[in-house]
Structures are given as C-alpha cells and as structure tokens.
Amino acid sequence: MSTAENPQPTPVEATHWCPKCGAAQDGARPEVAPGTPTCEACGMPLGPAFVEPGGTDAAGFPLQGASRPGQNRNPLALVVAAVVIAGMLYAGFHFARRAGRENAGNGMKHGPAPDFTLQSLEGKTMRLSDFRGKAVLLNFWATWCGPCKIETPWLVELQNQYGSQGLQVVGVAMDDSGKDEIAKFAKEMGMNYPVLLGKEAVGDAYGGVPYLPESFFIGRDGKIVDKIMGIDSRSVIEQGIKKALNTRAAAAGATSEPAAALEAGK
Numbered sequence: 001m002s003t004a005e006n007p008q009p010t011p012v013e014a015t016h017w018c019p020k021c022g023a024a025q026d027g028a029r030p031e032v033a034p035g036t037p038t039c040e041a042c043g044m045p046l047g048p049a050f051v052e053p054g055g056t057d058a059a060g061f062p063l064q065g066a067s068r069p070g071q072n073r074n075p076l077a078l079v080v081a082a083v084v085i086a087g088m089l090y091a092g093f094h095f096a097r098r099a100g101r102e103n104a105g106n107g108m109k110h111g112p113a114p115d116f117t118l119q120s121l122e123g124k125t126m127r128l129s130d131f132r133g134k135a136v137l138l139n140f141w142a143t144w145c146g147p148c149k150i151e152t153p154w155l156v157e158l159q160n161q162y163g164s165q166g167l168q169v170v171g172v173a174m175d176d177s178g179k180d181e182i183a184k185f186a187k188e189m190g191m192n193y194p195v196l197l198g199k200e201a202v203g204d205a206y207g208g209v210p211y212l213p214e215s216f217f218i219g220r221d222g223k224i225v226d227k228i229m230g231i232d233s234r235s236v237i238e239q240g241i242k243k244a245l246n247t248r249a250a251a252a253g254a255t256s257e258p259a260a261a262l263e264a265g266k
Contacts, residue, residue, distance in 0.1 A: 110223065110224060110225065111223065111224060112222055112223050112224070113128060113136075113138070113216060113218045113222055113223065113224050114128075114202075114205040114206065115127060115128045115129045116128055116199075116201075116202045116205065118172065118196040118197060118198065118199065118202065119196065119197050120194050120195065120196055120197075121179065121182065121183045121186060121195050121196075121197070126194060126196060128170070128218075129222070131168050131170070132220075132222055132249070133166075133220055133249045134166050134167065134168045134220060135162075135165075135166050135167050135168070135217070135218070135219060135220055135241065135244035135245040135247065136167075136168050136169075136170055136216075136217075136218040136244065137155065137158070137167065137168070137169045137170070137215055137216075137217055137218075137237075137240070137241060137244070138170050138172065138206075138215065138216040138217075138218060139151075139155060139169060139170065139171050139172065139213060139214075139215045140172050140174050140198065140203065140206070140209045140212060140213060140214045140215070141171055141172070141173060141174065141212055141213045142173060142174050142175035142177075142212050143173065143175055143177045143181060143182060143185045144175055144177070145175075145212045145213060147212070147213055147230065147231035148212060148213045148231075149189070150231060151213050151231050151237075152189045152191065153189065153190075154234040154237060155169050155171075155191075155193070155237075156189070156190050156191060156192050156193075157234075158234075158237065158238060158241060159192050159193050160192065162241055162245065165245055166220065166245060167241055167244070167245060168193065168194075169193035170193060170194050170196065171186075171191060171193060171194065171195045171196065172195075172196050172198040172202065173195060173196065173197055173198050174198040174203055174209060174212060175198075179197065182195065182197070183195075211229050211230045212230075213228075213230070213231060214227070214228065214229050214230070215227065215228045215237065215240070217240035217241065217243055217244040218244060219243075219244050219247030219248075220244070220245075220247045220248060220249040221247055221248060221249060223247075225240070225243045225244050225247060226239075226240040226243050226244070227240075228240065
C-alpha cells in the first residue's frame with residue numbers, strides 16, 4: 001500500500017499556550033489518545049491536573065495560558081521585589097524620622113528663647129540673658145556625639161570670624177559624662193566659647209533636643225530666628241549666624257523671654 005493511498009494525518013497548525021509554563025508555540029500537536037490532556041505549547045501529554053484551555057485544573061484554577069498562582073516563580077524577580085519593598089520601608093522610615101525631627105520643637109523656631117541658668121566648666125553661673133545684645137548660637141551637644149566632633153571645629157572658626165561683629169557661641173553639654181571628661185573634650189577640640197553643663201529642664205524648654213547636635217540662632221533681641229536639628233553644612237550654620245547678627249537689640253528694659261527663667265538644677 002503506497003503512502004499516497006494512506007496519507008499521514010495532517011498536524012493541526014495553531015498557536016498553543018502552555019498552562020504549565022505560559023509559553024506560546026506554533027506547530028503541529030502530536031496525536032494523543034482521545035481525552036488525554038496535552039500541553040498546548042509543546043503538544044506533550046500532561047497529567048490529570050490539567051484540562052483543555054478555558055477549563056480548570058484539579059485545584060480549580062483557570063487555565064488560560066498562564067501558570068497557576070505559585071508556579072514557576074522567577075527567583076530573581078522575588079529577590080528584586082524584596083529589595084524594592086525593603087527600599088520602600090526604609091524610605092518611609094527615613095522620611096517619617098526626618099518629619100519628626102523637623103516638627104519637634106517647631107513652636108520654638110521664631111519665639112523668644114527661654115532663659116536659663118547653668119554652670120560653666122569654670123564653675124561660673126551663667127544665664128542666657130547675660131548675652132542680650134549679642135547674636136547667640138546656642139549649641140546643644142555631647143561628648144559621645146560623632147557629628148558634634150565634626151561640627152565643633154566649624155563653631156570655633158565661626159566664633160573667631162564673627163565674634164568681633166557680636167556673635168557669641170554658647171555650648172551646652174547634654175550628656176552624663178563627668179565635668180572632667182567634658183573639660184578634656186572641650187580642650188582637645190579647642191573650644192573658644194563658654195561650655196555649660198546642661199540640664200534636662202533646659203533641653204525640655206527647647207523642645208527636648210531629641211537629636212544632637214542641635215543649634216538655635218538667637219537674635220540680639222533674645223528671639224530665635226532659626227534652628228538646625230542634627231548636623232548641617234558649615235555654610236548653612238553661617239547663614240543662621242548672619243540672620244542672628246542682622247537683628248536689633250531690644251529697647252532698654254524690654255524683655256522677650258518667658259517670665260520664669262529656668263534655674264540651675266530644676
């Protein structure tokens with residue numbers, strides 16, 4: 001019997017979608033036993049978990065040329081997704097923290113600077129109001145604060161540069177280190193301005209100073225004209241100093257600080 005008399009079955013040419021891998025393939029589908037589920041992409045018989053396109057598999061998921069949920073997930077895609085999610089979480093935390101820093105004590109930004117009484121490293125009693133008529137850079141810091149070690153040399157330079165114009169930098173040490181350790185730090189850093197031993201009550205009066213260093217720029221009239229939470233560039237600090245210097249002293253007998261000054265130890 002010749003081939004012409006018994007031609008082979010003509011394969012069905014079509015685009016097939018594999019419900020297992022989701023790939024498309026053009027070509028003939030091999031003959032299989034009637035009722036046997038096949039892969040629409042490669043024409044190979046599949047297990048009983050699959051049925052023809054448009055139906056559902058044994059788990060009840062529709063088969064439309066895509067894999068079931070959870071099948072054939074690309075490991076690289078999972079890693080990328082994890083990195084993206086982690087980045088979003090970090091960014092959210094970062095911006096929330098930054099917002100908290102900017103909002104903490106914002107009511108102090110342009111109000112009267114609370115007066116206080118603190119002891120200096122030399123044992124002198126000093127008040128903020130002692131510097132009325134000068135532009136004051138009130139700097140809260142600590143010996144354990146890394147950024148403070150970066151910022152302090154700038155304050156020393158700026159005191160030298162603008163001291164003759166009426167600037168007075170005042171440092172308030174807000175840590176539990178003993179007086180001797182603070183004095184040693186101040187000497188090593190060459191601090192050329194008063195260093196006072198801080199009290200929690202003073203920090204609370206200025207918004208709690210949750211981040212160190214923290215600087216308040218106080219005009220000649222005793223009012224806060226600007227503030228920096230955390231470390232910033234030297235140029236930004238210098239801009240705050242110029243704002244404070246560009247103010248006028250209050251008239252004689254006038255006062256702008258809260259009526260009750262903070263006494264030492266309170």
